[in-house]
Amino acid sequence: MAHYERVLLKISGEALMGQLGYGIDPTVATNIAKEIKKALSHNIQIALVIGGGNIFRGVAASAKGMDRSTADYMGMLATMINALAMQDALEKLHVPTRVLSAIEMNSIAEPYIRRRAVRHLEKGRVVIFGAGTGNPYFSTDTAAALRANEIGAQIIMKATSVDGIYDSDPKKNPDAVRFDTISHIDLLKKELKVMDSTAASLCMDNQIPIVVFSLKVEGNIYRVLCGEKIGTIVEG
Numbered sequence: 001m002a003h004y005e006r007v008l009l010k011i012s013g014e015a016l017m018g019q020l021g022y023g024i025d026p027t028v029a030t031n032i033a034k035e036i037k038k039a040l041s042h043n044i045q046i047a048l049v050i051g052g053g054n055i056f057r058g059v060a061a062s063a064k065g066m067d068r069s070t071a072d073y074m075g076m077l078a079t080m081i082n083a084l085a086m087q088d089a090l091e092k093l094h095v096p097t098r099v100l101s102a103i104e105m106n107s108i109a110e111p112y113i114r115r116r117a118v119r120h121l122e123k124g125r126v127v128i129f130g131a132g133t134g135n136p137y138f139s140t141d142t143a144a145a146l147r148a149n150e151i152g153a154q155i156i157m158k159a160t161s162v163d164g165i166y167d168s169d170p171k172k173n174p175d176a177v178r179f180d181t182i183s184h185i186d187l188l189k190k191e192l193k194v195m196d197s198t199a200a201s202l203c204m205d206n207q208i209p210i211v212v213f214s215l216k217v218e219g220n221i222y223r224v225l226c227g228e229k230i231g232t233i234v235e236g
């Protein structure tokens with residue numbers, strides 16, 4: 001039944017905060033964990049990248065005067081908080097989970113080692129990549145693109161608050177039209193704000209497809225993991 005063998009699921013930090021406006025809503029984390037658990041029963045290997053926007057965003061802090069690199073390191077630490085929260089939600093459901101951090105913090109997570117990540121996945125463990133790429137000036141979308149390539153994921157699944165990619169912002173323009181599919185190059189050319197250009201180019205250069213779908217519909221994570229066609233596919 002499963003369409004994919006190995007996938008990378010990207011969840012924004014904002015998704016984790018639910019209706020709270022800041023931080024982590026444990027109910028949201030639990031719901032995501034339930035869907036991941038269900039998909040695992042179809043022998044899909046699942047890696048996760050979780051953003052940090054619900055806690056701290058480097059660009060926003062640097063706009064208010066903070067040094068950009070320092071602010072970005074704080075953002076990366078925020079992703080670790082989310083990674084641990086998600087690990088906890090998964091472990092509560094008895095899903096074996098490992099957090100691998102791009103910045104060494106050995107007391108709380110394993111360091112990121114590509115072969116180790118792959119081995120965990122082969123053993124059926126969910127792998128959460130924390131601390132983004134480990135470098136300032138990047139985003140967790142770029143971390144998702146990078147790690148997906150490194151582990152040989154077949155697709156990046158980007159869970160967002162919108163149900164796909166539109167030609168303009170559907171929250172502002174009621175006539176915005178949704179794409180079923182779009183090429184990487186068009187995504188870049190049209191400057192559609194789905195992901196930053198570094199992440200989109202990395203996916204384009206390595207021909208990795210991206211599916212963009214809404215996290216707000218219950219069951220969507222499970223559906224997309226099982227290969228159901230929802231949202232917008234970026235490929236070609």
Ligand code: UDP
Pocket residue numbers: 011012013014050051052053054056057058059071072073074075076078079131132133134135136137138139140141142143
């Ligand atoms: N970040 C970074 N390098 C990375 C990944 C993330 O510096 O490789 C920092 C950056 O400051 C970013 C913050 O971590 O604003 C949180 O990540 P992101 O904004 O991508 O989270 P999301 O929007 O997905 O919640």
